[in-house]
Amino acid sequence: MAEHFVLDGVAYAYGDKRAVDGVSLTLTPGRFYGLVGPNGCGKSTLLDLLMANRRPAAGTIQLGGRPLAAYGRRELARRLALVPQDFTIHFAFTVLEVVLMGRHPYLPRFGSVSAEDLAIAEAAMAAIGIESFRDRYVTELSGGEKQRVVVARALAQDTPVLMLDEATSNLDIGHTLEIFQVARARVRERNDTVIAVVHNLNLAAAYCDELIFMNQGRLAACGPTAEILTPATIREVFGVESRVARDAFSGALQVSFRYGS
């Protein structure tokens, strides 16, 4: 079910503030995209537009050759999964119950979870390393633990497109790398598309095939990571001085910054 996302002149505004301004892009299956840019540059709004949570004020978004607006909610939920930035749950569901919510788009209204759904949910928990949380209440988990539960829920949704909106902001480096590795495995093994909002440029450099730099609602630069992750782009988008070099230890591009005195 590999499908292209095609954005053409997409714009969205909150009142007078243009959050996304004339973005045209094609997102190809089997690629890991990093969405990068300063705070308030429109990254989350762009994800919302891709999720059809908001409708573009101008321009079109197509998924698999069909306008996004033509899909039903459930249909879309079988194609796109989102790990949101902030996650709150107000009632004491268990971890397994929350991960199984990822199977909702596949369940008939009065049907219950099948053995297959359960197996998929358990595989998702195993991939993120939270099998031992299975019967714990999500209301009693730490912020980082909750975030991993939400990633497992998105994996259980079993979609060809996975969007991560700062999905590792509460996580230590070990769990951060774990989640990026799981996402990359999906891209390599299943030809999935991953679109991740990333603030840490070194993480973006290590995992993303392509980077999409946004600034003030517009595309600042976009293309293969090795070509566009340059001091010039970083200066233009973030206004900081940097050096980009291949790191001998990781083999990935490494960004160093001038920190000031």
Next chain:
Amino acid sequence: MTSVSAPHDTGRAVILAALLLLALAAAVVVSTGMGFIQITPAEVVRVVAARLSGDQALLAGFDPVFPYVIMDVRLPRILTAALVGGGLAVCGVVFQGILLNPLADPYTLGISSGAAFGASLALVLNLTLLGPGSVPLFAFVGALATLAVVLYLSSFDGQMSANTLILSGVIVGAILAAGISFMKYLADEQVAMIIYWLMGSFASKSWLDVGLALAALLSGLAVAVYYGRDLNIMSLGGRSSDSLGVETARVRKILLVAASLTAAVCVSVSGIIGFIGLIVPHLMRFLVGPDNRRLAVLSALAGALLLLIADTVTRAVLPAEVPIGVLTALIGGPFFCYIFRRRQRGMMHG
């Protein structure tokens, strides 16, 4: 949501439902026997069986007043109390689920204030053009009008957030409360009637009330169970539930309107009875977990049992009848404080 997660095992919910159902049936029979004229449970069952089967032989040897007391006085009151209790509890489940706020209850959106305003208006203006049904009818219309205003105030761009709904409910409720105070100030001999209505009562309920409350409970319960899984997922927040295939905005509106209609009928029939819709969902969530489908069913049963017992206590146990709304608040309020403190302690240690 599932039967696979150990802490929220289905078997436990089924057993609890069976126990509640048995207790409810027993409570109806025992309560019907209690009162100024004492009737044994066996006699109650025989009278009801005689009426249902039309077999007059079952009534042989009975005081002829028994069938009248049971069928025309006590049962309508008892069943209305139970059905209203169940209806309020189901509404509580839905409101707490939609507003993502465990402190929400069927009255959070001002339904009770609207009903009270409508009822007070009918009482003050002596509107009896529609016979004895005028006050409940005005109460119902008042509740619906309030719901419409609150929904209008809180929707923007097709979206309603929990916070704007709660705030709109509070504001509209405050305005209506001022209106009710003013009517009390203007009213002469009707003041007592307004106060009496506001405190809730099941005195002199008829089979019509039973029918209305039954329809309200069943329709509210059906909608709550039908959208129960969506409501579970909506507890993750709107952005997440949208991405999981739930039409959050639409489902929220349907559930709000259905639960409000149920609450409006309950309030119109009985006056304002607080805390049932707040406490019962909490208790049941504590016992069987937060899955809204089973929560709605169990809360309906437990709410029915609780309000029936409370009404029986005020009717047949206490030396003088305490208004039911006062009784539920006096028992429910402190109990709620206890739950609230426990929750806070739990959060601090959690």
